[in-house]
Amino acid sequence: xxxxxxxxxxxxxxxxCQAEAKDPPLxxxxxxxxxxxxxxxxxxxxxxxxxQAGVHRQDFRYTGHFFVEYQYRxxxxxxxxxxxxxxxxxxxETSSSRNYDLSxxxxxxxxxxxxxYVQLYGGFAAGLMLAFDNAHNKELAPVVNFTLLGVQVGKxxxxxxxxxxxxxALRNASNVYMLGSRLVSVSVNYSW
Numbered sequence: 001x002x003x004x005x006x007x008x009x010x011x012x013x014x015x016x017c018q019a020e021a022k023d024p025p026l027x028x029x030x031x032x033x034x035x036x037x038x039x040x041x042x043x044x045x046x047x048x049x050x051x052q053a054g055v056h057r058q059d060f061r062y063t064g065h066f067f068v069e070y071q072y073r074x075x076x077x078x079x080x081x082x083x084x085x086x087x088x089x090x091x092x093e094t095s096s097s098r099n100y101d102l103s104x105x106x107x108x109x110x111x112x113x114x115x116x117y118v119q120l121y122g123g124f125a126a127g128l129m130l131a132f133d134n135a136h137n138k139e140l141a142p143v144v145n146f147t148l149l150g151v152q153v154g155k156x157x158x159x160x161x162x163x164x165x166x167x168x169a170l171r172n173a174s175n176v177y178m179l180g181s182r183l184v185s186v187s188v189n190y191s192w
Contacts, residue, residue, distance in 0.1 A: 024116045027191040028073050030081075032161065034187025036065035040178050041089050055093050063088040065167070065182045071109060079109040083125055083145070085167070085182075096134070101177055103129040103143045103169065109150075117155050123147035129169040131177055141177055143169035152189065159189045 041062050064087060071081035085103040090096065105127030113120035129143040147165040154160055167182040 024114065026073060026076060027157075030071040030073065030079075030189055030191040032067070032069040032071070032187040032189045034067050034069075034161070034185055036067065036085075036163075036167070036182030036185035038062040038064045038087060038089075038181060039183055040181035041087070044176075045089055045091065057091045057093050057097075059090075059092045061088075061090040065185070067185070067187075069107065069187075071107065076114050077111050079107075079111070081107045081109070083107050083127075085145075087181075098134040099131070100133065101129055101131050101169065103127060103145075103167075105143060105145055107145075109147070117153060119150075119152040121147070121150040121152070123150065123165075129177060131169075139171065139175070141169045141171040141175065143167065143178070145182065154189070157191055159191065161185075161187045161189055163187075 042060075045057075045060055045062075047058055047060065065085050066087070067083055067085040069081055069083035071079045073079040083103075083105045085101075085105070087101050089099045089101075105125035107123060107125040109121050109123040111119055111121040123145075124147070125145040127143055129141045130138065131141065132138045145165060145167040147163045149165075150161055150163040152159050152161045163185040164183065165185070166180045168179050169177040170179070171177075
């Protein structure tokens, strides 16, 4: 009796492992809508470091990074896409100051684990950032975003992602817009 039970259990485990080992059907298209942390901004823009040239800044607020991305998956490993990211940093001086960073980045994603429920990936994106404010100042700077580890969980067309990485934008040593911002990002994804 115990032999039959162990045999059935072993056979069931083997069949389950074989069924899970098959690659899931490849979904070529994916849209992502997400948010990333504003860690650099909260460290660089705060009341303790806000007095410049005799002007005191106060009441700092941050939106974090809102992003939307489209990815096309060529095979189980390689995906290419485009991402748009925007964030806002606000404060008060003599008047309210509203500053925005808008980034457009072509993206590359490399998936190293692709199961029916979980995907593990890394990625790189490089593009251009436009910094602008309500005083009509504008500047362009190169921007890069690294995804050191991304985890996507879900089955069917909907999934969620958590990414660890960093976004950096700078024109030169004195014009640093972001340095290690968006260390953690989350997104809701739709694939077909």
